[in-house]
Amino acid sequence: MLTERSKRLRSLINCSIFAAVTAILAQIEIPLPLIPISGQTLAVGIAATVLGSRHGAIAMLVYAAIGAIGLPVFAGFSGGPQVLVGPSGGYIFGFIATAYITGLILEKTRFSIPIALIANIVGMVVTLIFGTIQLKIVMDLNWHAALAAGVYPFIPVGLIKAFLASVIGITVRRRLVQAKLIGATQGEVA
Template sequence: MRSHQTKMMILVALFAAITAVCAQISFSIGPVPFTLQVLAISLTGMLLGRRWGTVSVIVYLLLGVMGAPVFAGYQGGLQAIAGKTGGYLLAFIPAVYVIGLILERGKISVWKAFLANLLGLLIIYAIGASHLKLILNLSWEQAFLFGVMPFIIPDLIKIVFASSLGVIILKRLVSAGFPVQTKHMQKNTA
């Protein structure tokens, strides 16, 4: 039990770091930068599950809120959460939880992973665009045009990649005896 928790805490820290690195691979295309965070969140939910994935995202967000430059553009501090992209950041919590929840039940497949990641992406868009609308005083149409539309195709590509890669990694981790999400999932992934 203790060994499992230690391994999972290491993975929590690793995926918080991966999310931070993916945030720095960015460029601006309007009020919301293009990053690889959706890829990181998808893999976090898939590989760590709802419980540990959520903990990893919370660790990432707390590091940022405390001032560590882990958000896009090496930003950190509470102002990043209160700013125009804060809704997207906060949406990572329910998104990773839902991705993990779906994938912890039943057999894992790339198709199921894609659908879970798509739902997670829709959660990110809904919360992020709503926050963007409020912060910048935009119409719903403007919030969609600035905060969702430019990202749809790239994000779909990211979740297809994450779904395929995640299933491969899950199968290899399970065959190597590494703890993955839940024991129920271990039986159904092999």
């Protein structure tokens, strides 16, 4: 039987693992003029689907914090506070909210691939809202230009990543619940 301290330690380890996965997937990128398409959002979706709202958000907070102190974990091996206040910083802040909201949808409904897909699409929208608002402000763009640079290019690939995050996330979550490495919710069979 795991003690409460062991459970907390395991949760922190899981959050750290998903922060590291996000840093790794961030380096897979397709350059665009202002904001690159990267694997970060795929990692956010997987983290939220596997860990749920609270721990998914903590994992993204850890990711943002280690990037903020200068470790090169953001897209293109970048890091530092200038990234967070730059054109792409809103997306990174959005990852925290996205992980929380995506995980919360799953916790309030059930952990299944169709529900995870809906939750990850909602999460994609949350990330795009945060990112586009900061992009507009930092680059002094009008809304049309901000949407053209910060939303439209990301929709098709975002839908693909939402699907992948749902399938991968639910599969990994089920295995971790079976192995008792994460706790099951009421609707899940352990």
